[in-house]
Amino acid sequence: MLEFFENLGKITLGSFAKVGRGVFFLLHTLGGTGSVLSRPNLLIKQLYSVGVLSFLIISISGLFVGMVLGLQGFYILSDFGAAESLGVMVAASLVRELGPVVSAILFAGRAGSALTAEIGLMKATEQLSGMEMMAVDPIMRIITPRFLAGFICTPLLAALFSSIGVIGGHMVGVGMLGVDDGAFWSQMQATIDFQKDIVNGVIKSVVFGFVVSWISLFEGYDCIPTSEGVSRATTRTVVNSAFSILGLDFILTALMFGDT
Amino acid sequence: MVKTNSVENAIVIVSNLSFSRGSRKIFDDISLNIQRGKITAIMGPSGTGKTTLLKLIGGQLAPDYGQIFVDNQNVHTLKTADLYALRKRMGMLFQSGALLTDMNVYDNVAFPLREHTRLSESMIRTLVLMKLNAVGLRGARDLMPNELSGGMARRVALARAIALDPLMIMYDEPFTGQDPISMGALVHLIKALNSTLGLTSIIVSHDVQETAEIADYIYVLSEGKIVGEGTPKELEKSDSEWVQQFMNGNPDGPVHFHYPAKDYLDDLLASQ
Numbered sequence: 028m029l030e031f032f033e034n035l036g037k038i039t040l041g042s043f044a045k046v047g048r049g050v051f052f053l054l055h056t057l058g059g060t061g062s063v064l065s066r067p068n069l070l071i072k073q074l075y076s077v078g079v080l081s082f083l084i085i086s087i088s089g090l091f092v093g094m095v096l097g098l099q100g101f102y103i104l105s106d107f108g109a110a111e112s113l114g115v116m117v118a119a120s121l122v123r124e125l126g127p128v129v130s131a132i133l134f135a136g137r138a139g140s141a142l143t144a145e146i147g148l149m150k151a152t153e154q155l156s157g158m159e160m161m162a163v164d165p166i167m168r169i170i171t172p173r174f175l176a177g178f179i180c181t182p183l184l185a186a187l188f189s190s191i192g193v194i195g196g197h198m199v200g201v202g203m204l205g206v207d208d209g210a211f212w213s214q215m216q217a218t219i220d221f222q223k224d225i226v227n228g229v230i231k232s233v234v235f236g237f238v239v240s241w242i243s244l245f246e247g248y249d250c251i252p253t254s255e256g257v258s259r260a261t262t263r264t265v266v267n268s269a270f271s272i273l274g275l276d277f278i279l280t281a282l283m284f285g286d287t
Numbered sequence: 288m289v290k291t292n293s294v295e296n297a298i299v300i301v302s303n304l305s306f307s308r309g310s311r312k313i314f315d316d317i318s319l320n321i322q323r324g325k326i327t328a329i330m331g332p333s334g335t336g337k338t339t340l341l342k343l344i345g346g347q348l349a350p351d352y353g354q355i356f357v358d359n360q361n362v363h364t365l366k367t368a369d370l371y372a373l374r375k376r377m378g379m380l381f382q383s384g385a386l387l388t389d390m391n392v393y394d395n396v397a398f399p400l401r402e403h404t405r406l407s408e409s410m411i412r413t414l415v416l417m418k419l420n421a422v423g424l425r426g427a428r429d430l431m432p433n434e435l436s437g438g439m440a441r442r443v444a445l446a447r448a449i450a451l452d453p454l455m456i457m458y459d460e461p462f463t464g465q466d467p468i469s470m471g472a473l474v475h476l477i478k479a480l481n482s483t484l485g486l487t488s489i490i491v492s493h494d495v496q497e498t499a500e501i502a503d504y505i506y507v508l509s510e511g512k513i514v515g516e517g518t519p520k521e522l523e524k525s526d527s528e529w530v531q532q533f534m535n536g537n538p539d540g541p542v543h544f545h546y547p548a549k550d551y552l553d554d555l556l557a558s559q
Contacts (some may be wrong), residue, residue, distance in 0.1 A: 154386075157386075161374070162374040
């Protein structure tokens, strides 16, 4: 029994210590923003590897999610004789929820895990220590550009996901199931609100991008520098990112749409 | 009474250093001096904290007690900016080489120059080629780190460590896992760089022959204490059992062959 409480105490203290290290890590990372912006090449390289290389998975996933929404939406809406509202349903689902959430989860799986493994291996092979001894701050030189790239890319990838999703919904709804083309677009234009839907969706994806980039880079930086340590850290990145995205999505949705 | 080197000519002074990891004491009140312009070796069995000592000197770890001065500056009271300024004058050669794997050999050696100087690319090119030529790898400039052998990676790391013309270089196990030719090349390089560039070298190693060949002064560490010190010749004649066991590679002595365990016979019979 005593052992149980001892272990519980250890785990609790360990978790608090980790949160503390994470916050210091974040502050240190943000402190490097100025120096990274003065050397845009560092950022551009990361924007390519974190953002551009995620383009394909986000596009294909967006297309299929949009197509499935078109299919399911049509079956439900046509029961109520409201199949023309398919455009609204597809667009609202994507812009409000699925775009930010699914693209952030995919981003965590594709780019976040890669960041954790990269940083973890740099730690294991003493590259980060080597930089410190060359009087180069590894957080500012290595972490900050990756953090900023993740933060900038996520909203753009979410926008891409939603746009391609709408095209997917249109392909199925209008192209295959015969929904009226004019009604699809005009109802969407009339109903989707810039502030309520698009801005809120962008805010969500900015928050998710911030959190996923933070978790991915911190897990890599804080990992035990062995093969097993890096492997565990990579798993933690994907699991913790997914939980954080879904939890934060609920909170943000409640705050944004709670009063309507 | 333990002998000490002269403090006047020392570039690194470690005084009354204690350091622990968890409940394990790595260093217990040790003091040593590294002489300017000399090659000083820190030797001892695996796990005696030799690499930890280098990290303490480089300010990557902080001691529990005691002080470390490098070039008359107390490493652990320096502000971050001053510590980084001091590190620019210290080169460190990691056991793995610690080359940046996303850059080729040329860019790895150019890295500290690009980070810390405003030199033109043509000037950087000249410097990088000079440093690579010094380690015999000018022709390997376009290779990536994964295309290098262990010995080559260490030589590239050495070229990188001398890129900013430091005051001193710390070598972490430079000879471990090297074939005789690479080992010979590294021994020769360390000696040659020390004399031609007027460096101070600290070599952490357990390769007795190679290190004794080039070291001017040797400290032998064991179980958190300095158990012997002196020039290689003095250590050969040392009457300390520790030093004799280490220098001659005897399997048993003050450092026991067996990890502490209960009585052998009792242990065998206990399973019945």
